[in-house]
Amino acid sequence: MIDKSQPVLKVEDLQVFYWSKRGPIRAVDGVSFTIKRNERFGFIGESGCGKTTTMMAVLRLIKPPGKIENGRVILDGQDVLKMEKEELRLTRWSKIALVPQGAMNSLNPIMRITDQIEDTIMTHDVGATREQARARILSLLDMVELPERVARMYPHELSGGMKQRACIAMATALEPQLIIADEPTSALDVVVQKAVMQTLIGVQERLGSSLILIGHDMGLTAQVLDRIGVMYAGKLVEVGEVQDIYKRPLHPYTQALIGSLPSLKEKKKGGGIPGLPPFLLNPPAGCVFHPRCQHAMDVCRQKVPVLREHRPNQLAACHLYEESNVPI
């Protein structure tokens, strides 16, 4: 069954291209990472950097003109990319579940909450009776701190926060080992956001699952995550523990991103990173960040840096830290 010593997810050299008339747009280009058991991992980066595409590829939900070109996605010892259709269908929800972006709009408007969750359970858990499913739904609602009456309600009767909780209940109905949450609270008010986020984490801890959180809210990620992967232009440029990423970032992009955050503690001037992310039809040669990087050297324009451990448990893809180059 579940081998606890194995990582829950191991992604190796994942490449996803979107095919346009002018050639491939390299949305995700050689991304590798590992998600440990019970850990909360997050992807951060500007919009269009490939966070959502990476996760969609892990779930094999990429639609044409997008295509997974290369890579391995090992979920609990099995390669998702090599699964047969039926096996894939059973794996989704039961082993890996998604709380999609704008999840509150993904509920079916003409079905009661209980029927929607029941659907999920019945199509995956062949042995369950209706009564068992109903009982499980009530305990799920309780787990996401929704009152029982919500089961009989339609989505339009619920507030944004309640809909988001219902989606979390649905995603966790089959106790998946890995929950992927794509901007789960971005449409909610801050007070509700905090409550929903705490619920999501409560559920994750109770199930002993791992959580991947995609978000561009750097405040939120700092609050809840264990480790962070920073993406830029389809590449993973830094991976590390949340403390290291925020306090001692290695990659110049991470440094600029952390430095540009508005804060309630101090007033800053001149925030932001100069320039724009590259267009991924023909990304710059060498390091993708070099046109915007303050520390760009000759080698950065020629050679693609490799994601490597430069401090314990902190990986960065940057020539500044390679031994052959002068460190700063």
Place this chain on the structure above:
Amino acid sequence: MSLFEVKNLTKIYGSGFITKTHAAALDNFSMLIEGQTPQITTIAGESGSGKTTLANLVLGFLSPTTGEILYRGKNIWKMSRSERFTFRREVQAIFQDPYGTYNPFYRVDTVFNTVIGKFKLAHSRAEARKITENALEVVGLRPNEILGKFPHQLSGGQRQRIMIARAFLLKPRLIVADEPVSMIDASLQGRILDIFQQIKADFNISFLYITHDLSTAYQISDDIFVLYRGSVMERGDIDGIIQNPQHPYTQLLINSIPVPDPDIRWEGRLKSSTAGKPQTISDTGCKFASRCPHVMPRCVEKLPPEYQVAQNQFAACYLYDSVGDGMKAKT
């Protein structure tokens, strides 16, 4: 004469066909922008607080149920044709969605040419081009990279800066910016906000900055109004309110903001009862009473007046009844 004044503004929306129900989206709101020295005033609130209703009222897109909006001393609903024309030129708006504000079939030049034509800002094509280029440079864009492009060829940040350039072109005295950076990546938000501060200082333009995001408000504003369900909970100097919030609602709001620092993690677990469920709001008392941890019997009976809690800080909360002189600012 003050530049801009809002007096006891109330907007009530009615709904329902047979049994009319009424909801006050904005309740007895007053504010003043002097205009001698430019200032950035933040209207902060969550969804449903009435902040966008206020923006639409201020811009004259909605008519108030009661109350007045005075621009240069004149009620904007009682202006003559020429006064209204001046108002339309001097009060400009920037909206949330930098994608939806453009017609995808037209080049972005149209945005500038339309306003230049409408307000007759130039006598020739060359002159029009020159003032457009100048406005783009003020917001940090290179005209030759922007003009002639279609909206889809530009990034969200570029589009929003074009909107600022368009507003700036008209030499306004007041810019109403409704969530101008909420759809912009964090790495670019800072630069948009810098442009606001720069044109405020260099060109004497005041801003009404409408947002749900207190951290960006703190970066740029001079003063702030915190709205909750149409009523002002706390108002005053931004530094005082962010550093030392007095109203329980402002305190809850500030404590809920995720700090981008893993050393300072959220304190206190919020129960879901404080979130997401429809609130029963008392018609008579404080609108925050049903969620307030310090609620007292009189909070639900009578609307609390504003109490002065610091030099330039006012909270509408009975907790401060005995503090200070308990001045009554509003009826």
